[in-house]
Amino acid sequence: MKEYKVCVVGATGLVGQTFLKVLAEYDFPIQELKLLASARSKGKAVEFKGQTYYVEELTADSFDGFDLALFSAGGDVSKQFAPIARAKGLTVVDNSSAWRQDPAIPLVVPEVNLADTALNKLIANPNCSTIQSIIPLKALDDAFGVTKVNYATYQAVSGSGQKGKDDLARTLRGEEPQFYPHNIAETCIPEIDVFMEDGYTKEEVKMINETRKILHKPELPVSATCVRVPVANSHGVAMTVELAQDFTLPEVEAVLADFPGVILANNNQEHYYPTSTLSNGQDKIYVGRLRKDRATKNGLLLYCTGDNIRKGAAANAVQIALAMAKNNQL
Structure with a gap:
């Protein structure tokens, strides 16, 4: 495979460091590597x-x-530098929320809509909770048709970056919180990002809009409640999904087990179901707790977990780039 000259922007941050870890693990074909960050990080030594x-x-x-x-x-x-890089001929995969809702910019999860990478040299990486949810959702949509989705997230503190991790450690020592509005060691916090006028948070709106965009279903009814929990890493998402046709649980199990990027963990009697400890450090999504929804016709309940720093950020971006490299798109 051809080798490429690669820049990592934000190389000293939590996701930037994971970019490097995943690039090494995937043996990405790198001819030359440049690490970039703000002026305060200039000269910092990084091993790769x-x-x-x-x-x-x-x-x-x-x-x-x-x-x-x-x-x-x-x-x-x-917003400032990605268009500059694109104008100079680079393919850009951006992990921020800056471009996710731009209709001209593809929002990509490789297992779901890799073909969208052909639309633009600038590609947006979705929100971490969206990434892990959209993979089983796509499997269900292909097999049965999805007509409605409700999310309830259980998001680890690493989703807030190092400040979130530090606040959990601080409050576990009995100190007062300095980052979160409440003591994250003692409670779950149903507030991620800022509140909007309608009572939703920006994080919840991200999940709603990104789900519709990735699935190419702009009118799909989606709602979400996003909650920060005292877990170091790896998010959980409880999903209520309404399907277009009736189904059996064995049919759903077979569909999910066969879908790329999914590990089926659905043996409740053996206590084998998705947990943050299972998915931590992994690039696949664990899916389980499958049940028919007693309150909804053709409704399915499921729970999934995923490493929000790896598959929810760095690994998804590297997987996009690696797939494009294999397809000679870079």
């Missing part, structure tokens, strides 16, 4: 595959001569 690299300050000239840029440096940085 046994070599030491020194972080450079991100500027408009950083992308000259490169093929691929993986961004995880926040929405403002992406």
Whole structure:
């Protein structure tokens, strides 16, 4: 396979560091690697595959001569620099929320809608909770048709970055919270991102809009309640899905077990169901607790967990880039 010149933007952050870990694990074909971050991280030494690299300050000239840029440096940085990288001929995979709802920018999960990468050289990585939910949802949609979705998330503190992880550690020591509005060691917090006028949070609106966009179903009824929980890493999502046709649970099990990126964990008697400890460090989504919804015709209840830093961010982006490399799209 051809080798590529790769930039990692936000290389010193939690997701940026995981970009590097996943690039190494997947043996991504790298000819040259450049690590970029803000001026305060300039000169920082970072190890990658046994070599030491020194972080450079991100500027408009950083992308000259490169093929691929993986961004995880926040929405403002992406809005400023991702179009510059694209204009210089790079394929850009951006992990921020800056481009997710732009109709011209594909929002991609490789197992679901990889073909959308052909639409633009700038590709958006979805929200972490959306990524892990959309994979089993796509399997169900292909087999039975999805007509309605309700999400309830149980999101780990790593979804807030290092500040979230630090606040959990701090409050577990008995200290007062400095980042979350309540003591995350003692309660779940039903507030992720800012509140909108209708009472939904921005995180909930992201899940609603991104689900519709990825599935190419702009009118799909979707609702969500997003909750931060005192777990270090790996989100959980409880899903109520209304299907277009009747189904049996063995049929659903077979569909999910055969879908790329899914591990079926659905033996309740053996206590084998999705947990954050199972999915932590993994790039597949664990799906289980399958039940017929007693309150909805053709309704299905399920629970899934996924590593929000890996599959929910870094690994999904690298998987997009690797698939494009194999298809000679970079």
